[in-house]
Amino acid sequence: MGTTVAEVALKALSGGLLVLVFAALSKILKPERFAGVFSAAPSVALGSLAVTLVFSGxxxxxxxxxxxxxxxxxxxxxxxxxxxxxxxxxxxxxxxxxxxxxxxxxxxxxxxxxx
Structure with a gap:
């Protein structure tokens, strides 16, 4: 059970951090209206994939x-x-x-x- 909780917590943390990175990147890029597109799904998916790689291979x-x-x-x-x-x-x-x-x-x- 501890591994599952740690995995979920790391997915949330990595997804959140990547949301911040993508949001900052989209502020630099033009037009800014793409901020939501760049900061939502790609960052959560990348965070989830990274944590899955660490925990499951x-x-x-x-x-x-x-x-x-x-x-x-x-x-x-x-x-x-x-x-x-x-x-x-x-x-x-x-x-x-x-x-x-x-x-x-x-x-x-x-x-x-x-x-």
């Missing part, structure tokens, strides 16, 4: 990296599908349709990665 790192890639693709498809579906069907039905598309893409991606 490269075997788990490959699986987690593949899962992140599948999740990213599914999220991009969700983002692309949401606006037209919400315009056509309204907020509730459009969002539900986009969520269904996300789940389908994610399930198909994980099925391909796990096979």
């Amino acid at each position: 490269t075997k788990d790192l490959t699986a987690i990296g593949s899962g992140m890639a599948v999740g990213a693709v599914a999220f991009v498809v969700y983002c692309v599908a949401t606006a037209p579906l919400v315009r056509r069907f309204g907020a509730w039905q459009g969002s539900a349709g986009a969520l269904l598309i996300w789940a389908t893409v994610a399930a198909a991606g994980y099925a391909v990665v796990l096979s």
Whole structure:
């Protein structure tokens, strides 16, 4: 149990530190509106991957990296599908349709990665 708590604490700490680094970097770069994009997902993912590498080695790192890639693709498809579906069907039905598309893409991606 101690290893799990330490691993979670280190993931949170490393993710937070990398958020600060990416936020500082995005302040230097122009335009500044990309600060959220650069400081959120990439920094948390890099922190999580670094801690996983330390605690579990490269075997788990490959699986987690593949899962992140599948999740990213599914999220991009969700983002692309949401606006037209919400315009056509309204907020509730459009969002539900986009969520269904996300789940389908994610399930198909994980099925391909796990096979």
